[in-house]
Amino acid sequence: MPSPALYGALTALLFASSLPLTSPARDAPPSEARGTGLAARRAAAEGIAWAACPAAEQLPPSVLCGTVRVPLDYADPEGRRIPLTVSRAPASGPAAERQGALLFNPGGPGASSTYFPLAAGLPEWKRISASYDLVGYAPRGVGRSAPVSCEDPAGRATGPTPAPTSPSETYKKERIARAQTYAEGCARRTGAGLRHYHSLNNARDLEVLRAALGEPRLTYLGASYGTYIGGLYATLFPHRVRRMVLDAPVDPTPSKVWYGNNLAQSEAFEGRWLDFRTWVAKHDAVYGLGATARAVATSYDRARAALAARPAGGRVGPGQLHGAMLAAGYDDRFWPSRAAALSAYLKGDPEPLVAQAAPPADPAPDAGNGRAVYTAVECNDAPWPEEFAVWDRDNTALARRAPFETWDNAWMNLPCAYWKAPRQRPLDVRTGPGVLPPVLILAAERDAATPYAGALELHRRLAGSALVTERGAGTHGIAGGPNACVNGYLEDYLLGGALPRPSLDDSTPEMTPVRRASCAPHPEPDPVSLERGAAKTPAV
Template identity: 85%
Template sequence: MPSPALYGALTALLFTTVPLSPSLSPSSPSTPSSPSSFDAPQAEARGTVLAARRAAAEGIDFGVCPAAEKLPPSVVCGTVRVPLDYADPGGDRIPLTVSRVRASGPATGRQGALVFNPGGPGASSTYFPLAAELPEWRRISAAYDLVGYAPRGVGRSAPVSCQDPADRVTGPTPAPTLPSEVYKRERIARAKAYAEGCARRTGAALRHYHSLNNARDLEILRAALGEPRLTYLGASYGTYVGGLYATLFPHRVRRMVLDAPVDPTPGRIWYHNNLAQSEAFERRWADFRTWVAKHDAVYGLGGTAREVAASYERVRAELAARPAGGRVGPGQLHGAMLGTGYDDRLWPLRAAALSAYLKGDPAPLVAQAAPSQDPGPDAGNGRAVYTAVECNDAPWPEEFAVWDRDNTRLAERAPFETWDNAWMNLPCAYWKAPRQRPLDVRTGPGVLPPVLILAAERDAATPYAGALELQRRLAGAALVTERDAGTHGVAGGPNTCVNGHLERYLLTGAVPGDVTGPEMTPVRRASCAPHPEPDPVSLERRATKTPAV
């Protein structure tokens, strides 16, 4: 998902200024129209070089942004065209939407373009140029053009579709933590139908929506922007794209910030990373309940984490019997509460909604949890891209018995997110497109300039172990840790220490100095104290707007 620290701030700003997630080779037999699996990596490498040369010659014609982007006149937009299949660079090309704000400082101090990928998979960063208006980004935006884009499949960038928007669920749904055999069979059927819908609605192009192509697209975007080397900020899944880019194109990296890193170990992409995420969410859910209990005088949900959990289960049971507003059942409640694992700014709002519901007022909960009644033409696009990329990226277990065994065991100690996460990813068990073999993200000493990694120690969406692994794999990388904090994505957020490291690196290239690691080897690391916990918000003073997640 997008980095809450930046995305929430920019969403708030947007709503005040405009109306209103070694080479690869296919695992399936080759076809006569494409290179063999043995030749594909070489063909794709050649295709990327040719496509980058073409993009450098064509550039990007920036102008007024389409109304669909909902951006103010200060932001301009353009299109870069990339090969659908890099093994066939002269074949079909697809458009990627690009947005930009020019550096605000003097030309003598300009350092180029800073490109942002917010993660997902399935998220767009076309809003990123709005960061120029935020105090935390003023010095950075004086030195850099801020560039956002919609990756392949997202928004207007050759969108992926897996179901008709009208087929999306808008009514109340269950969210059992102990699913019955009947419910499992129902979810298997839904997963098969969704996977079949992706294959049917996107067609033969579906196989080309994967992370390696996202990294190649980044190289084409760099060339089209006229930048000799790439300065990049990737958040969450965007760190995996950045790691792939650094491995494939190390000579093209100028500076790279990887915020809230995914564990890039090939064997963890993506099935085992999702299991680790579910376990980490249990810890973060406990952090939220502990915080609510500390403020029992405000919320009245219980003076201990266990009592808060009991209050939550009471809300779940009542919604199962009588959905709030006819639209919020246990499934919608659970979806809203998952946000507490991503961003602690949501804690007061979610706690206030639970409190109000138990006092007879369901309106705050409905406002925060109900699905949109008018989702628009792009409804479901983010999930479709997420599914296509993750399913295409790597092998997945193809027998439900494996999923059932692993998630049943995990749910015994981590029930909060486990089954919800499993159902989200289950279409990958029945995927029709060819699978990739994950790239071994890795660089040797002296190959890259120092990369800056940022991580929160209690991040649930991308557990902290991934940051340590990524630092080991990118020789010379520096790691800045926000201790005892868990907001997913910390760049440009409320921690001035983290932001100081970010700004210093982007403006000067400097990273934290060496400290002695556990094996008595020097490693580049620094730590920051946690940002303050959110203030409790009484029901009388609660905010009228909810940060985006």
């Protein structure tokens, strides 16, 4: 999922402005390594023809767009090429202070960052945007970049849907059938090229984008899944890295890509769900949902039961309620609006909940593209259990202690059990001392989407990297967000290459020097002030 710290702020702005291998030669098959080099040289020669952005991008005239063509299959660079949509806002400062292009990937898989140049209008990005061209792009399969499709938008569910935390055998069989149909749809609608939508190719695409931008080395900001692409790039092309920020890192351990990571994510969401309920209970005078986290859970269960019996607005059932509340696990800025909607619903007013949770009645032509790309990349990237008995065993056990997100996450990924396209072997993301320029890693300690253990693991794997932690916080993606301390480290690194000073790590027998720093958490949301602001600003 995209970084909420940046994505949320840009959404408001948009509305207001209407896997151990050690060397690159061993990390990639020779044919694909040669293909990447050829594609990069070709892109450098072609460059990017910047022009006004297509209306579909919904970007202002200050942002320019272009296209970079990359091989669908890097083992066949002279074969079919696919277009990647790129967007750019030139650096606003003096030409003498320009440091090149800062390329952003927001994660997903399946998310586009063509909106990223709008960050130039945010106070938190003012100094960075003065020195860097802010560049976004739609990765392969996303949006207008050779889109992946797995189902007819007209056939997508518009609600209401169930969301059982203890699914019956009948319901499990229904979801197995749906997963099989979805996997078959991906193969049928996308065709033979489906096998080429994976993370290794996303990393190779970064190398081609770098060349097309005319940059001798890459300056990159990756959030969430974008950190995995960054880690792959750093392993494959360490000599091409200038500066790299990896925000809200996924655990790149090969054995955890992606089945194990999704189990860990489901467990972490239980803790973040508790954080949200604890906050709501603290403000019981405002919401009336209960003075303890357990009482708030009871109120939520009452709403689930009522919506199962009678969907709100005919479109919001337990599944839609869960989807709305899941957003609160990603970003605490959703807490006031979600708590207010739940409170209003239980008091007889379903409209706020319908406004926040109902799926669109008329799906857009590209509806489902994000999920299709997510599925293609995750299923192509690595082996998955192919027997539902394994999924059933693991998720049933996990749901006993983490019911909130476990089964919903399992259903989202279950098509990978029935995937027919060839799968990749995950690369071992790892660099030795002195191979890679220092990388800055940012992480929130209670991040649920990418649990903090992943940040520690990536920090260990990328020799010489630095880790900045926002303690006690859980927003998924913290670069450019409300924490001035985090933003200070981000600016110091991007503008001057500065990192936290090394210190001795007393958790290791040899007292290894490490670069780590901590920031206090940003303030929790204030329900009163934010509720007042909601009257002026549309809910996201």
